[in-house]
Amino acid sequence: xxxxxxxxxxxxxxxxxxxxxxxxxxxxxxxxxxxxxxxxxxxxxxxxxxxxxxxxxxxxxxxxxxxxxxxxxxxxxxxxxxxxxxxxxxxxxxxxxxxxxxxxxxxxxxxxxxx
Amino acid sequence: xxxxxxxxxxxxxxxxxxxxxxxxxxxxxxxxxxxxxxxxxxxxxxxxxxxxxxxxxxxxxxxxxxxxxxxxxxxxxxxxxxxxxxxxxxxxxxxxxxxxxxxxxxxxxxxxx
Numbered sequence: 001x002x003x004x005x006x007x008x009x010x011x012x013x014x015x016x017x018x019x020x021x022x023x024x025x026x027x028x029x030x031x032x033x034x035x036x037x038x039x040x041x042x043x044x045x046x047x048x049x050x051x052x053x054x055x056x057x058x059x060x061x062x063x064x065x066x067x068x069x070x071x072x073x074x075x076x077x078x079x080x081x082x083x084x085x086x087x088x089x090x091x092x093x094x095x096x097x098x099x100x101x102x103x104x105x106x107x108x109x110x111x112x113x114x115x
Numbered sequence: 116x117x118x119x120x121x122x123x124x125x126x127x128x129x130x131x132x133x134x135x136x137x138x139x140x141x142x143x144x145x146x147x148x149x150x151x152x153x154x155x156x157x158x159x160x161x162x163x164x165x166x167x168x169x170x171x172x173x174x175x176x177x178x179x180x181x182x183x184x185x186x187x188x189x190x191x192x193x194x195x196x197x198x199x200x201x202x203x204x205x206x207x208x209x210x211x212x213x214x215x216x217x218x219x220x221x222x223x224x225x226x227x228x
Contacts, residue, residue, distance in 0.1 A: 004158075031214050042119070042205070042218040043159075050214060057215070090159070094214060099166055102147055102209050104216055106159040 003027050006091050006107035013081050013114055021076040021110045023091030031097065032074040033104065034066060035090040043090055049074060050097055078112075086114045119208050121219035128196055129227050136191040136222050138206030148189040149207040149216070150180055159205065165189065176200070198228045 004025045013019040023032065030051050035043040047056045049068045063085070065077040078085055088111050092104040122137040140146060150162040163174025170182040180191045189206060206219040 033214075033216070035218075040124075040220065042220045045215055045217065048214055055214075092159075097212060097214060099145075099147060099212050102214055102216065103149070103161060103164055104159075104207075105161075106151075108158040 004091055004093055004105050004107035006089075006110050008110060009108060011110055011112050013078075013112065015083065015114055016080045019078050019081055019112070021078075021089050021091075021112070023074045023076075023107055024072050025074075025091075025093045025105075026072070027093055027095075027105060028071060029093035029095050029105070030071075031094045031101075032068060033090075033092040033094075034064075034074070034076050035092065037088040037090055037109070038086075046076070081112070081114045083114050086112055088112075119206055119217050119219040121204075121206055121222050123222045124220070125223045125225070127225045127227065130198055131195050132226075134191070134193040134196050134200075134224070136204055136206075136224070138189045138191065138219055139187050140189070140206075140208045140217075141187065142208065142210050143187075145211045147209050147211075148180070148182060150174065150178070150189075150191050151205045151207060151218075153203045153205065153221075155202070162191070162204075196224070196226050198226045200224060201226045 033048040034046045037043040046060045067075045088109045090109045091107040095101040118141045120139045148165040151159045165172045173179045205221045209216040
């Protein structure tokens with residue numbers, strides 16, 4: 001059974017048109033992450049939530065925002081997608097903070113195309 | 116800034132060959148270390164992890180990794196690969212109690228039958 005679910009699997013959006021990617025989890029984990037992965041590159045951490053506490057990476061562009069309305073759901077909003085934002089977006093969860101709880105569980109990703 | 120380096124971009128092996136994929140990280144403090152695998156069309160899955168204790172860690176599907184603190188390395192090994200091991204392999208590190216897991220660029224493994 002899928003535990004971290006991302007919708008949609010494939011998303012096509014127009015240049016400059018806001019787009020939202022969604023992630024849900026059935027694990028009841030406290031931490032949720034968003035990563036951006038471009039072809040042949042490492043997944044890059046954009047931000048993560050610990051419960052409702054939002055943690056942005058210093059180099060994440062302002063164009064990327066996130067919402068976590070409850071434990072189960074987390075959204076990635078791209079306010080004005082550019083061609084350079086085309087990538088695979090990965091959602092992940094981990095149980096909690098603390099050394100022993102940081103194993104991440106990944107969804108299948110959403111591949112975003114910007115036209 | 117903390118970084119994770121995987122030296123091999125693409126590795127091609129024949130079945131039954133031995134595998135070693137390199138991973139080095141730059142952070143000098145307490146680290147948690149992971150190897151993830153991504154089979155074609157599937158999500159990232161955990162192969163193995165190291166938090167503390169025995170530096171030789173055994174994971175699923177016959178994989179193991181050795182943490183060598185003095186070399187800042189966490190290399191992945193398998194004595195005899197199978198065609199079904201064809202996948203992309205990612206090394207990942209996070210620092211101490213932090214949740215900011217960092218990934219290497221990945222190594223694509225192709226196993227020829």
